[in-house]
Amino acid sequence: MKLHIKNMVCRRCIMAVEAELQQSGFHAQHIELGEVTLTEELDAAQLQTLNNRLKHLGFELIDDRKSRLVERMKNLIIDLVHHSENSLSINLSAHLASKLNYEYNYLSNLFSDTEGTTIEKYYISQKIEKVKELLIYDELTLSQIADRMGYSSVAYLSSQFKKETGLTPSHFKNIKDNKRRNIEEL
Known part of the structure; x- marks a missing residue:
């Protein structure tokens, strides 16, 4: 079953x-x-x-079938962003359509109707969450993070990060570093 x-x-x-x-x-x-x-x-x-x-x-x-399909889309995106070391070599729409065997327009409309947001916005929010995680780990430079996450430039990553979070990546990192230090001082 x-x-x-x-x-x-x-x-x-x-x-x-x-x-x-x-x-x-x-x-x-x-x-x-x-x-x-x-x-x-x-x-x-x-x-x-x-x-x-x-x-x-x-x-x-x-x-229900439609909810299962939306959940599969979300899981494919999460797996792609959070559990794959390689950036996507084809565009997201082609990736989802090929994995799920549906036309992308159908998938896009279903996702938007069910989730109240677009697939692209969901994908971007997942990428930004991964960028936050990588910034907190402090093992990669912003340039390496941009490359790993498939951004064409650090400037584009920074612009999208600020649009999503209201902070620049460096400001976000400084806030997290300060919070970390405060915890260690306790």
Whole structure:
């Protein structure tokens, strides 16, 4: 039996869902972002109980086709931005259309109707979150981050970062550095 689960965005989410399934007495054959394949079939009462337990962890079972498709789009974007070392070599629309076997216009309209934002804005917000993470780690220069995240220049990254956060990357980094120092001083 295949289950689709909303809000699974990282490897820790996979571990949390796996632990909850085991605690509930169910056996996962395969788990990936947004999707679980169980070895057994669940009846309606078991599905409801599992859904209630998952909601306490911030997840939710998805039962309609369109919501599953939107969740798959979000998971593909999250995987691309947060879990891939390589920047996208084709454009995002072609990537999603090829992975999901739908016309991009359909995917774009469905995403916008369901999420209240565009795929592109969601993609940009995920990229900016990854940039924040890389800035906090302080292991790469801004130029290296721009290259890694597929930006054509540091100026373009900085412009998009400021538009999304209201801060320049260096100001964001300084704020985080100051907060870190304050915590260490406690």
